[in-house]
Amino acid sequence: MTSASVARGRFISVEGIDGAGKSTHLAWLAAWLLKKGIALQQSREPGGTSLGEKLRALLLNESMSLETEALLMFASRAQHLTEVIEPALARGEWVLCDRFSDATFAYQCGGRGLDQTKFAQLETWVQAREAGLIEPDLTLIFDVPLEVSQARMANGRVLDRFEREQHDFHARVRAAYLERAQQNPQRIRVIDANRPLEVIQAELAEIFADYE
């Protein structure tokens, strides 16, 4: 097979409020898919590139205006798309990404109140290509009640700027994620993450059973 005929890889993103368990499940899913022989890249946003990780450190730790925050999220994404995501998909590899633009919709629009028109403009600017908008093929939202995520986060970790936000902020983020799932039922799947790990892993194995 020539490189021109390699089938595009799959783009999977995981989302959820802070402490929902998405990083835990992403690591498990990556190991499970690798065992099935699927070549993949595991990455995250903000971050995923050398520049993106520097932007991540600023975003998670420095105070900044709402506009700066939204623009830096998309700056990290622009770099991530051109440097990591698009080349990997073109090589036929899967990309498993810990958060993508649904997170901007949930945190910057839902949590912070950014105008959705501005979000749509930035999304088009950064993600539009000739073939259409680059979006995940499948997005898993790990959903838990706030008391559960707060209890999981309280378990001995140093909280970043987003994690230190008030209860109302996280409630708005969760509501925005669920709204986004309702708007995109063909792409987004909500997973009840308030269950034992092995039960959630069995659901993930079922979802990906037919994927090759």
Ligand SMILES: Nc1ncnc2c1ncn2[C@@H]1O[C@H](COP(=O)(O)OP(=O)(O)OP(=O)(O)O)[C@@H](O)[C@H]1O
């Ligand atoms: N289903 C579960 N049952 C019990 N504990 C869980 C479950 N899922 C995750 N945890 C635990 O909750 C904590 C938070 O999980 P994790 O770091 O994966 O969340 P996260 O959604 O990636 O958080 P963040 O977005 O803030 O990085 C970890 O200690 C993890 O072991």
Ligand SMILES: Cc1cn([C@H]2C[C@H](O)[C@@H](COP(=O)(O)O)O2)c(=O)[nH]c1=O
């Ligand atoms: C991509 C993206 C992320 N965020 C926020 C959400 C989280 O609180 C942090 C990332 O840290 P994580 O716990 O490792 O997921 O960034 C955001 O506000 N907007 C975004 O687009």
